[in-house]
Amino acid sequence: MQTLFRYNWQVREExxxxxxxxxxxxxxxxxxxxxxxxxxxLVHIVDVELSWVRDMEGKPDIRLDFTEYNTLQKIREVDARFRPEVESFIVAWNEGLERRILREDRLDGQVTQHRWGEVMRHVAAHEIHHIGQLSIWSRELGRKPVSPNLVRRGLDTYLPGTE
Structure with a gap:
């Protein structure tokens, strides 16, 4: 799990x-x-990541509205402000958290339940999805997009024979 989030953070910074x-x-x-x-x-990516993690931690949601975070500098600042909170949750992640249940009271009155592991994979995939959109827009602007490769980023901490 940590590898996917560290990957997303590296790519986001790029x-x-x-x-x-x-x-x-x-x-x-x-x-x-x-x-x-x-x-x-970009602000949507940061907002969704923060919202789901705060939900799992039982903390109140902080909505990051684009009308307030509407410049690159402001987005970077809010990301830097909340990244330690998200990162501490990710670093503490363990197999025992996979099956915890998150109750979601939806605006339409329905209540849904999600396992934390599913939520975490959703958050990681959500950012990857939007990175693909940024890549398309990059090409439309005639620019080279950020590399989406996970390999060669130094993120895998397990190497055979090193345990």
């Missing part, structure tokens, strides 16, 4: 760096697909 080279109007431009544009997608 997207932040990629964004530094674009004019502001391209970063905020509404695009087809996704949740709006490039910056709106």
């Amino acid at each position: 997207w932040y760096q990629w964004c530094e080279e674009l004019p502001e109007e391209e970063l905020v431009k509404t695009r087809i697909g996704g949740v709006g544009g490039i910056l709106q997608t």
